[in-house]
Amino acid sequence: MNFANGSVLTVFRTFAFFAGCAEIVPLTGGPSDNRAALPVDGTQNPEQGALHVSQNELNVKLNEFFTLNDPTNTAVMNPNAGKLEVTSNKRDLSIKWDGPLQPNTTYIIQLNGTIRDLNEKNDTIHQFVFSTGDQIDSLKINGLITDGFTNKPSNAYTIGLYDSLKDPYKNAPVYICKSNDKGQFEFSYLKAGEYQLFAFLDTNKDRLPSIGEDIAYSSKLIASGDSTAFSHILASKPKNPVKQLQLKVLNPGTFFASGKEISESSLTINSQPVQIIKRFAADSILAVLPSSSNEVYTFIDGTDTITKIISLKDRNKNFFVSGKIYKNAWTLGDTLLFETNEFIEKIDTSLIIVEDKTKLKVKYDALFSGNQVRIIPKSAIAFDMIVDFKMGALRGLTNVNDSIKVELKTYRTSDLSNLKLNIESLKGQWVIQLMDGSNPIRTFFKSESDSVVNWNNVIPAVYQIRCIRDVNGNGKWDMGIWETKAQPEEVVRFDLKSKLRPNWDIEETLELKPNE
Incomplete structure (x- = not known):
């Protein structure tokens, strides 16, 4: 089971640094390789962990020849002290910045895959640390970012710690890092204070959140000196504030x-x-x-x-009919839904043939509305069924349908399974769905008082359950709203313990832990 708001973001008061290359942190996704080029002891200036630094350049010699890999996007300085210029000369590495250093501040320069040796093209994460004051700041923040709807780890997000009063869309972060392929991220060597945690998927690689890019954020400020556990942040696509047709x-x-x-x-x-x-x-x-x-x-x-040129040839084509039928299967009582790309004005049921594979005709009711046609067989069928729309069975505003023949596997009641779900642990309103992969098969809208879901006559298969906490009661999942700091609605997934089998009654209980 995956839970969207499990307590996984933690803050630590820990401190460690090493001579030469600083600790290699797994949060940013770069592979660690012992054969990669590493700093030579005693060559770093300012040295690792140096205090009272005032210069605008860091130099170090590596233990083998190397090349630079996209330093514009792989080299980061926290806090930001201006534009970084990363250059190399054989085994010498130079890092310059064009802005002033703040007093009493710890700086971290992180190279995430920036350095690659000439032969194997190995890379690693280098972290250089120094301070302009009397001490090295020692606080850390660890966290996790997942997709608010799918619960999957959100990889390669840019995570920023921002001044508590600044807008991330208009101001640069104080500290910055990236999430790895497990959605994990880490900030280290932080100064004590309160920060707004804001993340974005930097699709245009400008290191700034842009309108339309997926985002995630904490609803409350995070104190770097606090040992309290925080919920992990959930990513979603924000609503586009630009209202355009x-x-x-x-x-x-x-x-x-x-x-x-x-x-x-x-x-x-x-x-x-x-x-x-x-x-x-x-x-x-x-x-x-x-x-x-x-x-x-x-x-x-x-x-x-908006002006569009639509050819008369395209407008005069016959329209298509497509079946919205799960696994092309039918059970007694099911309504078969078909959709078209035309507004239907009239149907001719003499041109809609429903029969089984022995050519035995099946009586049915037909309803149409808008671009949809519903076919409701009226009797049980012993063999698989065929629904045949002849050309002209449906008439639209200017033309008729193309022919289509749909074959459907027929299930009898004895072929099906019944599922009962106990849902007492899900308090409040939820949208509960029986899922076959990414396809919702059945949907139940749980009210405050509902404690049981009964789904009868289900095609046997291995299913999952998706539960959406419907905070606003609109019957669907809602993304987060950054302006109000509202989080995406929680999505919880359960794997059914039992496979649904023919003519079986299955009962299971969905258990939501108190802290989730």
Whole structure:
């Protein structure tokens, strides 16, 4: 089981440094190799752990020839003292910075894979430490960053400790490091104080958080001298504050619109109001693409105007029908859902043939709405079933469907399993889903009072359970909101202890530990 807010971020009062190369920390993901080029004792200036340093350059000789690997992105100085210039000459390494050093401050220069020897191209993590004051600061912060929805470790995130009153989007961090492939990170040689912990996935490699990049953060300030355990931070993609219309056309007859709040009165196409087929959220809809006498379509929503050229040839194509059916299987009582890329105006059931493999016809009810068709077989079937949409079975605004034949495995009640979940340990509102890999098979919306979930007639397989703590009661997972320091909603995963088997009744209990 994985828990999204287990207590894993810890702060330590420990101190250790070594002569030559400083301790190699695993947090930043660079592999440690004893054959890599290492500093020669007595050649580092200022020396490791030196006090009262005032110079703007560090020099050291390594024990073999080496090359530099992308020092702009692999060399970091904490706290930042300006732009780093890393150069090499045979076995000599020089690191310069163009800003002033602060008084009574410990500085750490970390080279994460910056140095590689000439032959094996081995690299390692070097850490050089010195102070402008009377002592070396000795505090550490360890932590973990995971994806708020998948619970997987978040690798290669830039983690920053910021001044408690500064905005990370506008100010540089006081200290910086990166998470490794296990999502772990570590700050060392910290000065005592309170910091805002903020992380971002630096996709454009500018060392600054940018709008749209995934982020993670602590809701409270972190004191570097505190021994209290903190919850690990959860990464999610922030909502884009730039409200701008975005479109994706699905020829021949529909389109997706998103990016800003959309209503039938606000969005027009060629000066005509939009016809919404399905609303996913306030800022996300599927809508009808109307017919036009030419190939120019102008979408207008407030100050946003998007013009698209859509060929008449594409608009006149027959539309497709796709089945939204789990594992192409059917059990008695199931509704078969089919979707199209056209707004359906009429269906001809004489052209929709449902039969089993022996050609025995199956009676059914058919419903249609928007771009969806639902087929509901009315009787039990002994053999696998075939649903055959002939061309013209569905008529849209300007054209008809392509033909499609879907074969479905038929399950009888005796082939299926029943699952009962005891969920008393999940307090509050939750969205509980039966998962086959990344596919939710069944969904239950738990209220404050629910203590049991019963899922009957489930296709036998090995399943997992995904539970989303539905804080705002909207029935879905919500990402974090940096402006209010709200965290992503908690996601907990359970592996069922038993495989669901034909004609079995399985009962299991979901146990959420008190501190999770």
